Amino acid sequence: MNKNDMNLLLRYREIHKERSTQSSPTRIYIAVIAVVSLLLSAFALRLWLDRLSLENDVNELDAYVNSVEVINKLKEVEQLKINNESLDSLIEQTKGINAVFASAVRFDSEALHVIQGARYKEIIFDNISYANGIIYVDIAAPKASDASNYVLRLERENYFKDVSYSGYTFHEEDKLYRTTIMCTMFGGNLE
Amino acid sequence: MTMTKREKFLVFLMILVGVVVFMITIVILPMQNKINELELQKIDLENQKLVIDTTLPQLPALRTSQENKLKEANDELAKIESPITAAEFERWMLPLTTKYDMRVTEVTISDSMVAEPDGQVVLVNEPIYGLKTLIQGFSGEIDEVDTAPTSSSTLLKMTVDYNLLTNYTRFKSMLTQIRAWDTSFFVTEADYNFATGIASIKVDAYMIHKISYEGDRTYTGDYQATGDNDPAGDTWWVDDIILK
Numbered sequence: 001m002n003k004n005d006m007n008l009l010l011r012y013r014e015i016h017k018e019r020s021t022q023s024s025p026t027r028i029y030i031a032v033i034a035v036v037s038l039l040l041s042a043f044a045l046r047l048w049l050d051r052l053s054l055e056n057d058v059n060e061l062d063a064y065v066n067s068v069e070v071i072n073k074l075k076e077v078e079q080l081k082i083n084n085e086s087l088d089s090l091i092e093q094t095k096g097i098n099a100v101f102a103s104a105v106r107f108d109s110e111a112l113h114v115i116q117g118a119r120y121k122e123i124i125f126d127n128i129s130y131a132n133g134i135i136y137v138d139i140a141a142p143k144a145s146d147a148s149n150y151v152l153r154l155e156r157e158n159y160f161k162d163v164s165y166s167g168y169t170f171h172e173e174d175k176l177y178r179t180t181i182m183c184t185m186f187g188g189n190l191e
Numbered sequence: 192m193t194m195t196k197r198e199k200f201l202v203f204l205m206i207l208v209g210v211v212v213f214m215i216t217i218v219i220l221p222m223q224n225k226i227n228e229l230e231l232q233k234i235d236l237e238n239q240k241l242v243i244d245t246t247l248p249q250l251p252a253l254r255t256s257q258e259n260k261l262k263e264a265n266d267e268l269a270k271i272e273s274p275i276t277a278a279e280f281e282r283w284m285l286p287l288t289t290k291y292d293m294r295v296t297e298v299t300i301s302d303s304m305v306a307e308p309d310g311q312v313v314l315v316n317e318p319i320y321g322l323k324t325l326i327q328g329f330s331g332e333i334d335e336v337d338t339a340p341t342s343s344s345t346l347l348k349m350t351v352d353y354n355l356l357t358n359y360t361r362f363k364s365m366l367t368q369i370r371a372w373d374t375s376f377f378v379t380e381a382d383y384n385f386a387t388g389i390a391s392i393k394v395d396a397y398m399i400h401k402i403s404y405e406g407d408r409t410y411t412g413d414y415q416a417t418g419d420n421d422p423a424g425d426t427w428w429v430d431d432i433i434l435k
Contacts, residue, residue, distance in 0.1 A: 051229065065243065084257055127383065184313045
């Protein structure tokens with residue numbers, strides 16, 4: 001009897017030991033799953049917090065960048081830049097035009113006074129005309145030397161850029177030599 | 192029902208993989224993608240902010256610059272007359288023909304057209320030849336090259352041609368008066384015939400639009416032009432110069 005009892009006790013212990021060894025891996029598995037889940041959840045939580053922080057930053061930046069006041073100021077800056085570029089071009093072109101006008105020939109009575117002043121009594125004016133910077137003086141005079149004398153007188157005035165003529169002809173009907181003298185004028189600020 | 196160790200392990204493995212896959216695909220990856228997207232957005236916005244922060248401080252300087260440039264542009268534009276019509280141009284000329292008692296026989300006025308400015312400057316340069324170059328090289332004297340400014344910018348031009356009966360003194364006086372306008376109106380052609388007393392004066396009137404300018408001449412009321420080339424003689428005003 002004692003022998004049987006001993007067997008039952010041993011048997012019980014064996015079964016209990018078996019059960020203990022059976023439940024141990026399950027616990028480990030559950031623990032592993034729980035730890036992994038926890039780690040992943042913690043990581044996810046961290047990502048969520050990062051996302052919240054970023055969203056906050058982005059919203060703040062977006063509010064600044066797209067604020068009506070900033071947009072209006074940026075538009076004004078762009079418009080001012082365009083205006084300044086246009087004005088630069090306008091000024092440059094207008095200055096170019098004004099430089100041409102400042103140096104332009106201004107035909108007036110002063111040149112005619114010089115032409116008149118250099119004349120001597122034998123020289124007769126037929127016609128005086130001006131075109132494109134040159135004064136054309138049609139003269140008549142009794143001697144062949146009168147044209148060259150008059151041209152040299154005009155040259156000595158140093159008023160014109162150039163004084164020239166291209167010969168003369170004798171007119172039998174009034175016994176006068178006729179020629180056209182060309183006086184090239186200086187421009188406004190080129191004298 | 193009892194499971195063997197192997198079965199338990201397989202179940203564990205499945206659950207573990209399931210949990211990991213679920214967390215990564217459903218939670219972590221979408222969140223990471225969103226974070227990446229937000230980071231890119233943030234970088235973009237930060238760049239925009241940087242541009243804004245460097246741009247906005249320019250505003251006062253740009254405003255001042257525009258004011259100064261506008262003033263300079265107005266000053267330059269003021270040297271050129273504003274666009275006027277043929278009838279308005281007559282208000283410049285007819286007071287002169289009246290003042291100098293000239294008989295206006297014919298007037299031709301062109302339409303305004305777009306043109307480049309022409310200063311009517313004739314360039315006079317000495318001819319250059321080989322020996323002259325050698326001589327100048329020896330003497331150290333070099334001919335100055337005659338130049339005149341040009342501009343390819345365009346503006347409006349109206350050409351007005353007046354034919355007049357007058358005497359030479361009055362003709363000269365009128366030229367002096369036109370010169371005294373000192374504006375963008377230029378005598379480009381003129382002629383006086385001593386035998387007939389017929390004079391002609393052609394004026395190129397250059398004009399340009401303005402930004403904001405108050406100094407233009409106004410053309411109001413009627414003007415009664417007289418002038419019949421009275422041979423009675425010149426009066427005190429002949430040859431006077433009235434500066435603008």
